[in-house]
Amino acid sequence: MSPVKLISSGEGNFSSTMAENGFPNATSLLNSEKAVQELLQRSPLMETDEHLIEFSEALRTVAKALRRAAEGKAAAQAEAAEWKRKFELERTRNLQLEHKGQPPAERNGYDSKRSNNLTPQATEQSDWCCGSNGICSHEVLQDGDVDSVSQKGSGKYTRKAPFELSWGCDGEHSDRHKHDVVSFEKGNITTAERSSRQIFLKWESQPQTVLILTKPNSVSVRILCFEMIRWLREHKGLHIYVEPRVKNELLTESDYYDFVRTWKDDEEILLLHTKVDLVVTLGGDGTVLWAASMFKGPVPPLVPFSLGSLGFMTPFHSEHYRECLDSVLKGPISITLRHRLQCHVIRDAARNEYETEEPILVLNEVTIDRGMSSYLTNLECYCDRSFVTCVQGDGLILSTTSGSTAYSLAAGGSMVHPQVPGILFTPICPHSLSFRPLIFPEYVTIRIQVPFNSKGHAWASFDGKGRKELGAGDALVCSMAPWPVPTACQVDSTNDFLHSIHDGLHWNLRKKQSSDGPRDT
Numbered sequence: 170m171s172p173v174k175l176i177s178s179g180e181g182n183f184s185s186t187m188a189e190n191g192f193p194n195a196t197s198l199l200n201s202e203k204a205v206q207e208l209l210q211r212s213p214l215m216e217t218d219e220h221l222i223e224f225s226e227a228l229r230t231v232a233k234a235l236r237r238a239a240e241g242k243a244a245a246q247a248e249a250a251e252w253k254r255k256f257e258l259e260r261t262r263n264l265q266l267e268h269k270g271q272p273p274a275e276r277n278g279y280d281s282k283r284s285n286n287l288t289p290q291a292t293e294q295s296d297w298c299c300g301s302n303g304i305c306s307h308e309v310l311q312d313g314d315v316d317s318v319s320q321k322g323s324g325k326y327t328r329k330a331p332f333e334l335s336w337g338c339d340g341e342h343s344d345r346h347k348h349d350v351v352s353f354e355k356g357n358i359t360t361a362e363r364s365s366r367q368i369f370l371k372w373e374s375q376p377q378t379v380l381i382l383t384k385p386n387s388v389s390v391r392i393l394c395f396e397m398i399r400w401l402r403e404h405k406g407l408h409i410y411v412e413p414r415v416k417n418e419l420l421t422e423s424d425y426y427d428f429v430r431t432w433k434d435d436e437e438i439l440l441l442h443t444k445v446d447l448v449v450t451l452g453g454d455g456t457v458l459w460a461a462s463m464f465k466g467p468v469p470p471l472v473p474f475s476l477g478s479l480g481f482m483t484p485f486h487s488e489h490y491r492e493c494l495d496s497v498l499k500g501p502i503s504i505t506l507r508h509r510l511q512c513h514v515i516r517d518a519a520r521n522e523y524e525t526e527e528p529i530l531v532l533n534e535v536t537i538d539r540g541m542s543s544y545l546t547n548l549e550c551y552c553d554r555s556f557v558t559c560v561q562g563d564g565l566i567l568s569t570t571s572g573s574t575a576y577s578l579a580a581g582g583s584m585v586h587p588q589v590p591g592i593l594f595t596p597i598c599p600h601s602l603s604f605r606p607l608i609f610p611e612y613v614t615i616r617i618q619v620p621f622n623s624k625g626h627a628w629a630s631f632d633g634k635g636r637k638e639l640g641a642g643d644a645l646v647c648s649m650a651p652w653p654v655p656t657a658c659q660v661d662s663t664n665d666f667l668h669s670i671h672d673g674l675h676w677n678l679r680k681k682q683s684s685d686g687p688r689d690t
């Protein structure tokens with residue numbers, strides 16, 4: 170490589186340098202003084218023009234300053250919301266501990282006591298299984314105060330079945346967990362290993378509790394649900410949870426289903442992840458989205474049975490439910506960790522961080538559109554601190570890679586393997602010929618701002634549900650959530666994805682050209 174040297178010009182030869190380079194010298198300065206005089210004597214109209222230009226420049230500067238202030242406010246509000254969430258988690262945890270008669274300060278002691286309660290075998294296991302091979306659910310349990318809440322109110326809940334996640338390499342069930350390693354050896358940058366591949370889930374003890382979620386108003390789903398509950402109880406001895414609606418249906422059918430558990434209110438739903446080892450869904454993709462939306466934090470592994478029309482995320486066939494559940498309960502199983510987006514709506518009217526609305530988690534996408542308004546949306550989009558673009562059209566979709574085959578696909582976005590971490594940025598009917606969809610890396614925060622001078626309101630919807638109106642000055646801040654949805658695979662992530670795009674979308678289906686006729690000679 171040739172060396173580079175930076176040099177600066179000396180003060181003494183400044184004017185000659187300027188003249189040589191075509192910049193004005195003393196004579197030309199005199200000429201320009203003349204030009205200024207002429208300029209001053211020009212017609213008042215020209216002067217007004219210049220004043221107008223100056224005025225519009227000043228306005229532009231003010232607008233820039235206002236935008237910067239709004240950006241700063243929204244960023245601060247998003248940060249404050251995150252702190253508020255952490256604070257509330259901590260407060261709930263402390264309240265629970267106080268409830269048990271333990272001061273918050275003893276929390277660490279409590280944690281270690283709890284891990285000491287593990288059987289010697291389990292302790293031994295946690296020594297090796299949390300090491301370099303993958304992620305162990307003990308870690309999640311200790312982090313998320315799981316046992317303390319699962320025991321809340323009664324001692325009847327069984328302990329959750331711990332499991333271990335490991336990353337297979339080169340398609341084999343290898344127990345080595347490979348990270349993306351960057352080597353700087355001898356000054357060269359190389360990626361030493363390919364990153365993690367298929368993820369496997371191995372139970373460390375038998376799962377004991379299953380939550381069954383079903384699509385409403387479907388006779389075939391109801392019949393299958395009743396049958397599956399009976400089978401899981403009689404052949405596997407499992408505890409079963411269902412939604413209150415289903416529990417009523419079961420009791421109307423027979424008193425036999427008295428053992429089936431349910432919940433009374435939203436607070437109990439928040440604790441479900443601490444009680445349930447496995448979630449089974451009976452329905453289509455909408456039921457998987459419904460299941461995901463019930464978990465505002467960690468999600469237990471999900472086994473989606475297909476009883477819908479398309480079934481991109483439902484690889485299991487209901488006719489073979491016994492064999493499928495048998496092998497899932499035994500494990501190990503291949504899983505796809507489906508990333509979710511965490512969305513915060515930040516109101517312009519919010520005076521402080523405590524007025525920030527609760528975050529919403531989406532598995533497919535968040536859509537910001539023009540709703541009933543007949544005007545183009547005008548959405549300012551930022552990625553971290555950089556301005557991305559202004560969306561003028563029907564709206565914008567921020568999608569996960571799992572959602573890439575849903576609304577985003579219909580709006581012209583690419584299909585992306587669900588295990589790829591990223592955020593799809595797909596416009597809906599943009600009024601511009603050059604607005605191609607983008608994919609951002611998973612670590613960015615995207616902010617969509619409705620400008621203060623927007624003609625109409627915008628509407629945000631979350632996995633096609635729960636529409637919220639966004640007025641002028643409101644913003645939606647979106648980043649990758651820390652709680653993915655682990656869905657069991659029929660074969661593996663890639664095979665299931667390809668199968669769903671072939672079967673569901675008939676992707677690239679074309680009659681094969683016959684081999685007769687003209688050829689290259």
Ligand SMILES: NC(=O)c1ccc[n+]([C@@H]2O[C@H](COP(=O)([O-])OP(=O)(O)OC[C@H]3O[C@@H](n4cnc5c(N)ncnc54)[C@H](O)[C@@H]3O)[C@@H](O)[C@H]2O)c1
Pocket residue numbers: 453454455456458477478479480481482533534571572573574575576577579631632633
């Ligand atoms: N123009 C469109 O394509 C359009 C418009 C609105 C909503 N949607 C999608 O519908 C979803 C809500 O689904 P729903 O079942 O509650 O509503 P729904 O009953 O209206 O079904 C929408 C359809 O989208 C399919 N779908 C859902 N998630 C998918 C995914 N990840 N990959 C491929 N297809 C998928 C479903 O199988 C279903 O056929 C939204 O998240 C959105 O992605 C699509």
Ligand SMILES: Nc1ncnc2c1ncn2[C@@H]1O[C@H](COP(=O)(O)OP(=O)(O)OP(=O)(O)O)[C@@H](O)[C@H]1O
Pocket residue numbers: 382383384385412452453454455456457458459476477478479480481
């Ligand atoms: N347990 C549930 N409670 C309330 N609503 C539900 C539940 N499960 C699913 N839904 C809703 O019912 C609708 C239809 O469900 P789903 O998509 O599973 O069936 P489908 O339309 O027959 O299948 P597909 O999506 O494959 O075409 C969705 O809008 C979904 O949100």
